Structure formats: C-alpha cells, structure tokens
Amino acid sequence: MQFLSYLINGLGLGSVYAIIALGYTMVYGIAKMLNFAHGDIIMIGAYIAFFALTKFALPFPLAVLAAIAVCTMLGVLIERLAYKPLRQAPSLAVLITAIGVSYFLQNGAQILWSSSSKVFPSVISTGSISLGSASVSYLTLLTIATCIVVMICLTLFINRTKTGSAMRACSEDKGASMLMGINVNMIISITFAIGSGLAAIASVLLASTYPSVYPTMGSMPGIKAFTAAVFGGIGSIPGAFIGGLLLGIIEIFAKAYISTQLSDAIVFGVLIVILLIKPTGLLGKKINVKV
Amino acid sequence: MLKVTDLKVKYGMIEAIKGISFEVRDGEIVTMIGANGAGKTTTMHAISGLVKAAEGSIKLDDVELTKTPANKIVGMGLAQVPEGRRVFAEQTVEENLILGAYLRKDKAKMAEDMEEVYKLFPRLKERRKQLAGTLSGGEQQMLAMGRALMAKPSILLLDEPSMGLSPLLVSEIFHIIREINDKGTTILLVEQNAKRALAIADRAYVLETGSITLEGTGEELANDERVQKAYLGG
Numbered sequence: 001m002q003f004l005s006y007l008i009n010g011l012g013l014g015s016v017y018a019i020i021a022l023g024y025t026m027v028y029g030i031a032k033m034l035n036f037a038h039g040d041i042i043m044i045g046a047y048i049a050f051f052a053l054t055k056f057a058l059p060f061p062l063a064v065l066a067a068i069a070v071c072t073m074l075g076v077l078i079e080r081l082a083y084k085p086l087r088q089a090p091s092l093a094v095l096i097t098a099i100g101v102s103y104f105l106q107n108g109a110q111i112l113w114s115s116s117s118k119v120f121p122s123v124i125s126t127g128s129i130s131l132g133s134a135s136v137s138y139l140t141l142l143t144i145a146t147c148i149v150v151m152i153c154l155t156l157f158i159n160r161t162k163t164g165s166a167m168r169a170c171s172e173d174k175g176a177s178m179l180m181g182i183n184v185n186m187i188i189s190i191t192f193a194i195g196s197g198l199a200a201i202a203s204v205l206l207a208s209t210y211p212s213v214y215p216t217m218g219s220m221p222g223i224k225a226f227t228a229a230v231f232g233g234i235g236s237i238p239g240a241f242i243g244g245l246l247l248g249i250i251e252i253f254a255k256a257y258i259s260t261q262l263s264d265a266i267v268f269g270v271l272i273v274i275l276l277i278k279p280t281g282l283l284g285k286k287i288n289v290k291v
Numbered sequence: 292m293l294k295v296t297d298l299k300v301k302y303g304m305i306e307a308i309k310g311i312s313f314e315v316r317d318g319e320i321v322t323m324i325g326a327n328g329a330g331k332t333t334t335m336h337a338i339s340g341l342v343k344a345a346e347g348s349i350k351l352d353d354v355e356l357t358k359t360p361a362n363k364i365v366g367m368g369l370a371q372v373p374e375g376r377r378v379f380a381e382q383t384v385e386e387n388l389i390l391g392a393y394l395r396k397d398k399a400k401m402a403e404d405m406e407e408v409y410k411l412f413p414r415l416k417e418r419r420k421q422l423a424g425t426l427s428g429g430e431q432q433m434l435a436m437g438r439a440l441m442a443k444p445s446i447l448l449l450d451e452p453s454m455g456l457s458p459l460l461v462s463e464i465f466h467i468i469r470e471i472n473d474k475g476t477t478i479l480l481v482e483q484n485a486k487r488a489l490a491i492a493d494r495a496y497v498l499e500t501g502s503i504t505l506e507g508t509g510e511e512l513a514n515d516e517r518v519q520k521a522y523l524g525g
Contacts, residue, residue, distance in 0.1 A: 162389075162393075165382065165386055165389065165390060166390070166393065168379070168381060168382060169379050169382065169390055172379050172380065172381060172382075173377050173379065175341050175373070175377070176373060176377040176378075176379070177390075178339075178340070178341060178361040178362045179339055179341070179361070179365060179370070179371050179373060179377075179439075180362075180365065180390045180391060180393045180394075180438075180442075181362050181363070181365040181366055181393045181394035181442070182362055182390075182393055183360075183362045184362065
C-alpha cells in the first residue's frame with residue numbers, strides 16, 4: 001500500500017506548510033499585510049537551531065527554544081522598524097517593504113554565515129514504525145503531532161483568552177477596537193511574535209526533514225505556505241491549517257503519481273482552479289467593501 | 292466636564308472642522324445637529340482620538356485629550372457609540388460586552404454591570420450567545436450602547452444612534468438615552484434626527500460645514516425659525 005505512506009508523508013509536509021501558513025494568515029488577518037519576509041524568519045530559525053546544536057552543543061529542546069526566542073524577537077523588531085512607520089501608507093508600499101526585508105535577511109545571512117549550505121544534524125531519531133504495509137518515520141509523526149498541538153493551542157488562545165478576543169476585534173475593526181481601549185500596536189506586535197515563533201518551530205522541523213541550511217532556504221517553503229494560506233482563505237486560521245495539509249498532500253501525490261518536476265506547477269495549478277471557483281479560498285469570508 | 296476649544300481637524304488640505312468651541316457640563320444631555328457632511332462624526336472621532344486634531348484643545352475634566360492615545364481615552368471615562376454601530380460581528384453579544392470593559396480589572400463589578408446592561412436591553416440577554424452580526428439593526432444599536440456602557444463612562448458619546456431604525460425603535464432608543472442620563476451619565480449626542488434630539492437635549496449646537504452656527508437650549512433651538520426651516524421640515 002504505497003498510497004497510505006504517500007498520504008502520511010503528504011500530511012507531514014503539509015503540517016510544516018500549515019504551521020508557516022498560520023503566521024501569514026494571522027498577520028494578514030490583523031495587520032492586513034502580506035509579510036513576505038515570513039519565509040526568511042524560517043531560515044534564521046534554522047541557523048539559530050543549527051548553531052545551538054553544533055557550536056554550543058545544546059540539547060535539542062533548548063535549541064528549539066533558542067530558535068523560537070530569536071525569531072519571536074526578530075519578528076517583533078521587523079514589525080516595529082519596517083512596517084509600523086507605514087501603518088497609514090498604501091498597501092503596495094508595505095508589500096514592497098516586506099520584499100525588501102526578505103532580501104535584507106537573506107543577504108545578511110549570506111554575509112554572516114556565507115552562502116554555502118550547512119548540514120543540519122539529525123537529532124530526531126531516524127527510526128520508523130510500520131502502519132500496515134506503510135512505514136512512517138518518527139520525524140513525520142512528530143511533525144504531524146506538533147502541527148495538531150499548535151493548532152489546538154492557537155485555537156484555544158484566539159477563542160478563549162482576552163488577548164485572543166482583542167485580536168479578533170482588531171482584525172474586524174481597528175477603530176472600534178481602539179474605542180474599547182485595545183492597544184492595537186501591541187496586538188499587532190503579539191501577532192508578529194506568535195507568527196515568528198511558529199516559523200521557528202517550522203524551521204526546526206523543515207531542517208530536520210531536508211537537512212541543509214542556507215540563506216535562501218526559506219523562500220520556497222515561504223511561498224508554498226503563503227499559497228496554502230490563500231488556498232484555505234487568507235485571514236482564516238482553520239483555513240491555513242486545512243490549506244497547508246491539502247497542499248502537502250497534493251504535492252506528494254503529484255510527485256508520486258504524476259511527475260517530480262511538475263509537482264510545483266501542479267500545486268499552483270490547483271490553487272488557480274480553487275481561486276477561480278472560490279476567489280476567497282476554501283474557508284475565506286466574503287470581503288465586504290464599505291461604502 | 293468636556294470642553295472643546297477652537298478645534299480644527301484637517302483631512303489633507305481640506306479643513307473639515309474649522310475651529311469650533313463647545314462644552315458639555317456634568318449631567319447634561321447636549322446634542323449636536325447638522326446635515327450629512329457637516330463634520331459631526333469628525334468631531335466625535337477627534338474627541339475619542341480616532342482622528343488627530345490639527346489645532347485647538349479638547350479637555351475632559353482638565354486632562355488634554357488631543358495628546359492622549361485613542362486607546363487610553365476610554366479608561367479616562369469617555370466612551371463612544373460610533374456611527375454605524377461597529378459591533379464586532381464575528382463575536383458573540385457577550386464577547387462584545389466584555390470587550391467594552393477591556394481596560395477594567397474589577398471582574399465582580401463587571402458581572403454586575405453586565406446584568407445592568409441586560410436589564411436595560413433585555414433582548415441582548417436573550418441573544419447573548421449569538422454572533423453580533425446576526426442581530427437586527429436595532430439590536431446592534433443596543434449592543435453598541437451596552438458595549439460602551441460596560442466601560443462605566445462618566446460621559447457617553449452617541450453618534451447617530453437612530454440611523455436606519457424604524458420609528459418605533461427610534462423612540463425606544465431615545466427613551467433609553469434618557470434613562471442612561473437619569474442614572475448619572477453625561478451625554479453628547481450627535482443626530483440627524485433633529486426633532487428627537489432637540490426634544491431630549493438640555494442644550495444644543497448646530498454644526499454647518501465645519502462651524503457651529505447656532506447654540507442654545509434644546510427648546511430654544513427647536514423653536515428657532517432657521518432650525519425649523521433647515522432641520523425640522525417646517
């Protein structure tokens with residue numbers, strides 16, 4: 001049964017996309033901007049985890065924590081320095097700035113750590129278990145489990161806490177939120193912090209699966225995850241989750257049954273078809289333009 | 292309580308508010324009437340800090356509001372029910388009310404105040420688990436008012452509370468405004484429905500294209516020929 005193992009591997013890859021897509025979708029939902037530097041946060045996270053494991057010989061959980069801490073701070077810092085001054089600017093200016101930040105991070109990494117790729121140590125046990133006829137690696141299971149835990153925690157946070165409620169309020173109406181006394185800038189910072197922290201988690205999973213760390217490693221997963229977020233309906237958290245998983249499954253199936261070379265084209269082709277049928281994505285809401 | 296002096300607000304090159312002065316004293320209902328585009332909402336937004344004043348001062352009990360960030364103003368005892376209600380459509384009635392008390396820490400007192408709001412608007416209680424977006428226009432207006440009251444304001448700003456409501460609901464809303472005022476909350480009411488607004492106001496101002504052209508007691512303005520001609524259809 002090849003099918004089952006393809007499906008589980010697809011879910012594993014999709015879980016990584018989903019975790020990254022959550023960052024895109026939350027930032028879009030609240031700050032109404034596409035943070036194209038999000039993929040490069042993944043790259044920074046991978047480097048931090050790499051150095052923590054190799055140079056400082058930290059245990060794996062501490063290396064993950066280090067990556068989360070650095071990425072969280074970096075995300076907040078980028079928002080403060082690059083995006084906050086453009087709060088009133090046209091969205092195109094913000095988009096171009098985000099692309100600029102992305103190149104800044106990539107080139108910064110090249111200067112600091114050179115452009116040659118580093119081999120990420122395999123810290124997660126390479127063993128696998130067999131499910132019927134399919135064999136599934138521990139890493140894939142860990143990735144899927146992480147994604148589910150992240151999703152549950154995030155959903156509880158957004159729906160059950162005061163800050164979560166304030167975040168939902170800001171995503172609907174910033175002016176009305178201010179009238180409630182909500183510090184909108186603070187909420188935006190928190191959103192960037194959460195998104196970047198999740199990117200750090202994704203970076204470790206990604207670097208463990210494809211163990212090479214280099215300055216542009218975040219681009220492709222970043223774009224795929226962005227696609228996943230659009231696929232599911234940008235701004236929607238369950239949408240990012242479902243979009244990510246579907247994208248991973250489609251990609252693996254396309255590779256397995258159609259063509260390895262064409263898999264990315266097929267993924268984006270499916271996106272185009274979905275957007276033609278449902279322009280707001282699978283779970284996207286209709287955007288009401290105020291008159 | 293609230294004193295606005297020589298307030299000017301600009302949108303780019305256009306001066307929307309051209310230097311207006313007015314005040315709201317403790318316990319009053321003051322109304323500002325005027326046509327569409329006169330600058331009523333801009334004035335309200337300037338007081339709540341949603342738009343910046345270009346010149347002039349807005350003082351709430353001697354604290355200068357023009358230099359206070361919008362999210363701090365509600366904590367100083369000034370709440371606004373914005374034009375068009377602007378309830379959080381994707382949150383429940385109860386969540387909207389809790390957001391109204393966002394800055395408050397006194398949990399026990401908040402629960403009491405929520406009961407007060409439900410007493411004032413029994414229909415909100417029936418629908419408290421419902422998403423605000425599913426409420427009717429009148430119910431959303433009630434929710435927006437209840438949400439503002441949850442901040443325990445000493446002064447409440449109401450921007451066009453009667454907009455788009457049936458005559459019966461308008462009567463109910465105005466009745467409730469009276470009731471809120473009787474319980475000790477000062478009110479600044481902006482309205483296009485001049486007749487109703489002047490009827491409950493202690494004092495009133497007429498705003499025309501960014502300037503105050505008339506002021507007086509509610510009764511004086513209701514009997515003023517110019518007001519009758521321009522705003523009361525007589």
